[in-house]
Amino acid sequence: MEYTSKTKLNKIFYLSLPANYTTGYTWNIVDMDKSYLEYLKTDYIPMSKDLVGSSGVAQLNFRAIKRGETILKLSYGRIWEDTGDIDFHYINII
DSSP states (O other): OEEEEEEOTTOEEEEEEEEOGGGTOEEEEEEOOTTTEEEEEEEEEESOSSSTTOOEEEEEEEEEOSSEEEEEEEEEEOTTSOOOOEEEEEEEEO
16 A cells, blocks of 8 residues: 655654454565654554554554655564565655
8 A cells, every 4th residue: 555644854753553463463564765854753543542452543653754655565473473464655855
């Protein structure tokens, strides 16, 4: 899938992506131009704290460090298995 985001220089921004980390699946950075983006952290927010195994949202946090356009490639899968489909996130830094 392809997504487009816009952010400002030196701003911290996050991508919210559907996830279910209880199954071993996680979002992983496949390719990122470190001259444009700085990866900070990933937070996982379960939809329900009372339901074991419930899905949630992964928030990947980045800082925009250079103006321009870049592509962030992410995959969702288990790190011990082959890479799944790759999502392309086009980031426009103004």
